[in-house]
Amino acid sequence: MKTFKYIWRNVTRNWIRSSLTILSVGVSLGLMTLLYGFIASQDEWGKEAKKNNRIVVMNVQGFSGQLPIASVDTVRGMQGVDAAVPYSWYGGKYQNKEMPFAQFATDPNEVFNVWPEFTISEEELKAFKENRQGCVVDRRLLAKWGWKVGDRIPLQGTFYPFDLDLQIVGAFDSPQNTDSIWFSWSYLDEGLKQKNFARTGNSGTIFARVGSAEVMPAVIKAIDDRFESSDSPTRSQTEAAFAQMFVDMLGNVRSYIQSIAIAVVFSLSLVTANSMAMSMRERVTEIAVLKAIGFSRLRVLSMILGESMVVTFIGACIGFLIGCMWLQLLNSAIPQYFPFKPAEMIGPWMLTTFVAAAGIGLVSGLIPALKAAQLSVVDGLRRIG
Amino acid sequence: MIPVRYNVRNLRVRWMTTLMTVIGTALVVAASVLTLSLIAGIDHALRISGHELDLIALRKGSTDEISSGLEQKVAREVSSLPGIARDAAGQPLCSVEFVTILTKPRRNNQGTTNIIVRGLEPVGRSLRPDFKITEGRDLNPGLNEAITSRQMAERFENLRLGEKLEINKRDFTVVGYFEASGSSAESEVWTDLKDVTLARATPEVATTVNLRAQDMDARKTLIDALENDKRFLMSAVTEIDYFKEQLSASYALWVIGIIIASFLIVGASFAASNTMFAAVASRSREIGTLRALGFDRRAILISFLLESVILCSLGGVLGCICVLPFSGFSTGTANWQQFSEITFSARLSPLVLSAGILLAVGMGLFGGLLPAIRAVGMNIITALRER
Amino acid sequence: MSSGLPSSDPIVEVINVSKEFRRDQNSIPVLNNVNLQLFRGDYLSLMGPSGSGKTTLLNLLAGLDRPTSGKVLVCGEDLGVLSEGALAKWRSRHVGFIFQLYNLIPVLTAFENVELPLTLTSLSRKERKEHVTTALEVVGLADRMDHFPRQLSGGQEQRVAIARAIVTDPTLLVADEPTGDLDAKSAGEILDLMQRLNSDFQKTIVMVTHDPNAAARAKRTVHLEKGVLVAEPTSVSHSK
Known part of the structure; x- marks a missing residue:
């Protein structure tokens, strides 16, 4: 010393x-x-993605391919799968800002079963299921923009020729800031149908939750085999591998x-x-x-x-x-x-x-x-x- | 003014310290210049890709090629619109193209990424800046052949000459490399329109019509025609506008690059400051003598600042020379707009190099200021008494 | 504390020592066949003109340098065969240094300067403190122990340096022009102190000096001229 x-x-x-x-x-x-x-x-x-037994299903051609909405039910019905939802990236503008936060079209009835670690109050979840134009927001995102439940969130489509007029019906808590809002997939799809959009009925990607990590490889193989000879062959992977794909893009x-x-x-x-x-x-x-x-x-x-x-x-x-x-x-x-x-x-x-x-x-x-x-x-x- | 020779001699006398500071500065300038040159490369790739008379027509409502979808038959009718520029053979410069994205592995196990595959017909080549085949040959339609850029071939599996790229279980043989002035085309794999739509099991589908207007007036007319003609259900934007969105991403990169460079430069200027403080301390008697000889405070201040600037500029020049071999070094980054990767080359443009030198000079000024002020603040009598 | 050697045995023996310095190709002889003996309680002053080899001889005695030929034995130990590391260890135990310019560490207080050589020993913090306090009391600076060197006068600095030299109770004290940078009054005090160390504490001291008055305080004086020890004159020679 x-x-x-x-x-x-x-x-x-x-x-x-x-x-x-x-x-x-x-x-x-x-x-x-x-x-x-x-x-x-x-x-x-x-690493975070590894903790949860989720599988991401997408078209074999990647993001440019489509997955018919019926595939969600098929996946949901497969052995080992507890829950499955369509999960489609909307990528709209808010107040003329490009991608100010992430927006996903999904199924309000099932989405919190796929992400059980995300929590929301029962009344708000009920409102989300009932309000066609309702959306739920990550609580941190809510605070960041100073929104309140009941606020309207208009979004202009960039990929899709249909603008959304969403209303916040609730906020969810998640382990990490997801910077996301979730809204009803059918609201988007019906709007696209009205606009005579060529590719309607497209679930984008499918997120599915399976019971345990052990069965994941088998479920992944089962899903891909099931769609092998369909019009939309799939490529399934664990959420961790999916996340890795984005990391690789860096x-x-x-x-x-x-x-x-x-x-x-x-x-x-x-x-x-x-x-x-x-x-x-x-x-x-x-x-x-x-x-x-x-x-x-x-x-x-x-x-x-x-x-x-x-x-x-x-x-x-x-x-x-x-x-x-x-x-x-x-x-x-x-x-x-x-x-x-x-x-x-x-x-x-x-x-x-x-x-x-x-x-x-x-x-x-x-x-x-x-x-x-x-x-x-x-x-x-x-x-x- | 105190002659510059005095400063140069002093730097030479303390050559060890000078050398260490110069090399330290050089490394930092090199890292900054390299960063800026990579960003300049992206910027260039996006800028050169936009010709002011060129238009990109997509299905109404789409803002990028991936989400667009057109019927080929309808798309071909665009070429009959008036005001389209023609090539030497009298053919309208109007190209129907199909773009798709493949997830493919990088070489050396660097993970996978999405690459853009574009199916097009020969006329599309005249719409790219200075398109030329540099190795091998151009592709022949109907044979499942593909061409790409040398950078792409180096970065991805299955893209070298003679290698086979799989699209939906069909093999496409790479038969040539092309160049297009570093434009975004060099981040793509090209094949024949018909071959790729067949492989994709989406015959008669296109995503894009690329066309060139005769002049600015015709450009306006063409945009209006495509927008309003019920036959097409398309909308056209100028290439400049199309790439503008991606350029905004490149502005963000400039900001990141400048933040990184300023971190480095601020860090290094403290070091330069250190060297100059030591120079002032070891020369206090000289400073006293100079003052006694009649040089005023300003002359002393300028002299020390100048010495600091010379010191750092030497580093700046050395740093710039060090990165010269990296010119043309190509790499890629994510293009979040299309979830694909754009390949680009480091561009050591005069602007980037002068920015490097400027950073070094700024570093010298910033680092030299406090020591110079200390030199000026010295009392002549005590300074003369120093040993 | 003391090594208990019978006083008849020499504590330092310099036997046929020569020392050359090499500059470029030339070798410059500095010491030539020097023989010298020191006994416990000796107080020797080493005089001679500049360049006569006084400091070189002192450095050899202190184990800072090695002879080109011949032997230096201190307490019967041949310094020439010790490795650099062993020599450093030996110095820390057997030699206390007093320099012309005091050479205190400017960032350490008087106390810490004196404590410095003790940090090389296995003494506990408490023991160290006792030793340092004693040493500072001997030199009469116990009240200045928390001062930094720049807050002390030259004479005080030198007294701190002396405290640092004696704190390990070394066999030998070497002093190189200890009064060379001091005014007459402070110099007198320092010489008094050194004489007291010799008489009251039986310290063996070798002092290099130019000053005949300083040399006169020693028990005996030797002269070096051009590297040769000139016959040990008796104390009368100082009157010249």
Whole structure:
């Protein structure tokens, strides 16, 4: 502890230099935390999806294909399936904003059986089932837009030539911010029929819940086999695999983030090494005195390494805070890209910042520390002459 | 003014510190420039794709090709409308196309993504900017052949020359690579209209009519004609407008890129500041001497700021040189509008490079300011007494 | 505390020691066949013109440097065969240093400066505190223990440095121009203190100095000239 006090005094000795180095490390590692947090939030999505035994059924041709609404009943009737709903992405504009939140057309009677972890009061669910133009909203979305139950939500279609005039009949609670509103699939489909839309009766995708994780592969195979020779062959997958597909679409963002991180780490190593070297140059005599008194090489080495590690560690703490603040901020601003708060995705990724800091501290302190350890006492003392 | 030579010499004397700072700066500038060049690549891909006389006609109510659906027979009638530009052979520049999306694996186990497959006829090629076959040959209709861009071939399984891409259990052989000035066409796989609609079991269906107006007046007339003619049930937008929505996504990317770059630059400018503080501290006697010789505070301030700017600019230039090999390096990102991936190349345009240098200069100014002010604030007498 | 050697055995033996420095291709002889013996309770002053090799000899005695040839034995131990690490350990136990420019660590208080060499021992915090307080009392600065070096006068700084040198109860105290940077009054105080350490605490001291008045306080004085030890003159020589 004694030694730590001395290290700390050395860190604070040239406070301008130390704070500049710490800030430099802090800001850059803040960026790294933010970027890795983004990757982690994508991974978390996939992990979250694994918890629930849901299957996503879509046309074998992907989003551009169709699934007739009758398929929902077929899926629902299959062995192992507890509940199934159509789930169709509407993607409309609200107040002329493109995709301000997610909107899904689904079956009010069944949807809370497919998502049993989402909760809603009984009266509101009843209203949702009875009101053809009713919709239910994630409570966080409700708060974000300042809506109240009873408000009307007009949406302009972009994919579909039919505008919706929805009324909020309730709010549901979900483990994570889904940023979604749910409305009745039949309201949309009837509207499309009136507009003579070519592709009506399309459920989009089908979300189904099965009893246990063990039967999932069998159910998936059964569904795909069942539709194999129909007009709309299906491709079914677990919700986790479905989520992974979206994560995959980010593609090279991952490697881009990694290369930025590498550049940051290298650059910071140089910056910190430079600052340590400048400090050491001013302290040659002092180090010689320590060695004369009997401080071993190892002790001198670890004292200086300790100093650079303390600096980068403080920087990492600041950076981590900056990064998490941004993640929190982005979570409330654009939850579709940042669906999780930092507190909701605590995990090993958080160590990245600190591991990087430790690496930077070690690398940057090493050369000055070795130099100091090698310093000849006689030469060091002569400097003051 | 204190001669610049003085600053340059000083940087050279403290070469180790200078070198470390320059390399540190260079890395940061390189990362920023690379980020900006990738965004510039997306921006370019979307911008070059929109020709001002070109129109995209979709089924009424659709805003993208995927959700559109037209009867081929009806779509073909569009070419008889007046005001359509003609090619050298007198053919109207009006292309009936079918677009579909396939979920395909990336190379090297990088997961799967959606790629756009477009079926079209030869006339469609004249509607793309500088379309040319760079390797292999163009496809022959009726033989289930396909062409794509080299970038796509490198990024996805089954897209290299001679490889086979499966669409609904039919194999399409890749026979050539094309280029189209880095436009969005380079993110697509092209095949024959008839072949792909047959494979998709949706013969006689199209999604898009792509056409070029003779001039701006004709463009207006064509839009009105398509909108109002009951035969078509279509609506047409200019390509510029069509890509504008996707460009708004690219604006968002610019914002993200600039946030990332500013994080990096602010971080690095603290480092530059550190170097300059050390320079000021080690030269306090010199500063006293200069002041004693009669240089005023402003000259000292400018001299140190200049030194900081030179230091960081060196890093800026080095950083820009470091990313030059990445020019043309191609990658992809999600296009959320169509749930597909657009492939694009890093574009080290003069604008991006000068932004890199500008960032470095800004870093020098920002980082040098406090040290320079400290140098100016020194008392001549005490400064002279420093050892 | 003390090592209990019979005082007839020399504590330090310098046997045929030569030292050369190499600069580029040339080797510059600094010490030439020096022989010297020190006994427990000795107080030796080392004089000579600049460049005569005084500091080099002192560094050899203190285990900071190794001779080119010959042997330096301290308490019967041959310093030449010790490794760098062993030498550092040896110094921490056997040598206390007093420098011309005091060389206190500016970021540590007087107390912490004195405590510094004790951090290399296995003493408990409480024991350390006792030792430091005692050492500071000996030099008369117990009331200044929480001051930083820059808050002390030159003479006080040097007294703190002396406290740091004696706190481990070393076998040998080496002082390189301990009064070289001080005014006459402070210098006098420092020399008084050193003399007291020698007479009251039987400390063995080697002091390099230019100042004949300082040398006169030692029990004996040796002269170095061009790397050669000139016959040990008796204390009369200081009058010159």
